[in-house]
Amino acid sequence: xxxxxxxxxxxxxxxxxxxxxxxxxxxxxxxxxxxxxxxxxxxxxxxxxxxxxxxxxxxxxxxxxxxxxxxxxxxx
Ligand SMILES: [Zn+2]
Numbered sequence: 001x002x003x004x005x006x007x008x009x010x011x012x013x014x015x016x017x018x019x020x021x022x023x024x025x026x027x028x029x030x031x032x033x034x035x036x037x038x039x040x041x042x043x044x045x046x047x048x049x050x051x052x053x054x055x056x057x058x059x060x061x062x063x064x065x066x067x068x069x070x071x072x073x074x075x076x
Pocket of ligand 1: 005006007019022023025026027
């Protein structure tokens with residue numbers, strides 16, 4: 001799978017991982033710690049959209065959980 005003519009360009013790098021694209025063959029590499037996943041551009045965008053959708057739902061749920069409880073009516 002390794003192409004000797006690959007010319008890698010880093011698209012993103014965080015503490016969680018790195019995304020590199022090859023300017024020659026167009027392959028996208030997702031590097032996560034000791035794991036490396038290879039995608040076509042179309043597949044990578046599809047996976048990225050899937051992850052975005054999932055993380056969006058998690059964050060929406062988390063926001064609900066951290067919302068302060070409603071005010072209670074106190075009777076005197
Ligand atoms: Zn390449």
